[in-house]
Amino acid sequence: MRRILFVVLTFFCTFAAQATDVSVVGLFPGKALLVIDGGNPRTYSVGATIAPGVKLVASNSASVIIDFNGKREELAIGQHVGSAGDAGGGxxxxxxxxxxxxxxxxxxxxxxxxxxxxxxxxxxxxxxxxxxxxxxxxxxxxxxxxxxxxxxxxxxxxxxxxxxxxxxxxxxxxxxxxxxxxxxxxxxxxxxxxxxxxxxxxxxxxxxxx
Incomplete structure (x- = not known):
């Protein structure tokens, strides 16, 4: 099993997802370890298309920048974005x-x-x-x-x-x-x-x- 070194951070950014569920679980210069729609963690290189309308623009050991349907967002390790259908309070x-x-x-x-x-x-x-x-x-x-x-x-x-x-x-x-x-x-x-x-x-x- 591949071993990934990641840095645990305590502060996160959030962004609104449409139909794609994205979690950032690892950060590296030029690459990011992401979980898409509950699948297995996968390493993406800068410039890669993560999902339709979602592209990895930049990545370093602190954060990533993702172009999400034309809007650029900066994210950190541990940030999770739920799908649009997740509703209900509490x-x-x-x-x-x-x-x-x-x-x-x-x-x-x-x-x-x-x-x-x-x-x-x-x-x-x-x-x-x-x-x-x-x-x-x-x-x-x-x-x-x-x-x-x-x-x-x-x-x-x-x-x-x-x-x-x-x-x-x-x-x-x-x-x-x-x-x-x-x-x-x-x-x-x-x-x-x-x-x-x-x-x-x-x-x-x-x-x-x-």
Whole structure:
């Protein structure tokens, strides 16, 4: 299995997709690793046509520029764009625990989970034992490396069918799976970036955007 070195970032841009679903999972000078319409990750070179009306214009280790139906957009790792048919609202209010952490009870692929809200994580991050419990065959995912406080760590890139928190239900959410060292699922920006976050004291409200 091909190993891809990627840099985990914490801030993302969004753009509106028509009928093409695009995720950026790896960035390199002159190339980008993209997932199109839920398929397998594929490396595209600058100048390549990604899908009808979608072209990779530029790429470096920080971001890519994609011409999307005549409009140029700059994107970063972890950014996911859902198809136009993804509609419906939803919201949830979380309360901080004694340590100031926000814990979300929810579901991943229909299985019950407990997740720590982490705006410093670019993707939803799962320990391997949780992935196995949820029926995720993560070893079929793309192998990558995450830059953590303890150095580079191997992870597997996967896409979750559904993630539910409160009345918010998101489909096709990018995630990573780590073998060891992760005590709890991290609810990262691949989910949070598709919500509006409002913080007031010990309360955090999430509202679905798309």
């Amino acid at each position: 919201s949830v209010t979380l309360h901080a625990d004694r340590r100031g952490h926000f814990i979300a009870e929810g579901q991943i692929n229909g299985g019950m989970v407990r997740m720590l809200v982490d705006t410093g994580a670019s993707l939803i991050s799962l320990p391997s034992h949780d992935a196995i419990r949820l029926g995720i065959d993560y070893r079929q995912g793309q192998v990558g490396y995450s830059n953590t406080a303890n150095g580079m760590k191997q992870v597997y890139l996967v896409r979750l069918d559904t993630v539910k928190v409160g009345s918010i239900v998101l489909h096709q959410v990018d995630a990573s799976v780590s073998e060891g060292g992760l005590p709890i699922i991290l609810l990262g920006m691949s989910f949070l970036n598709r919500t509006e976050m409002q913080r007031s004291g010990d309360k955090m409200t999430l509202k679905k955007l798309y």
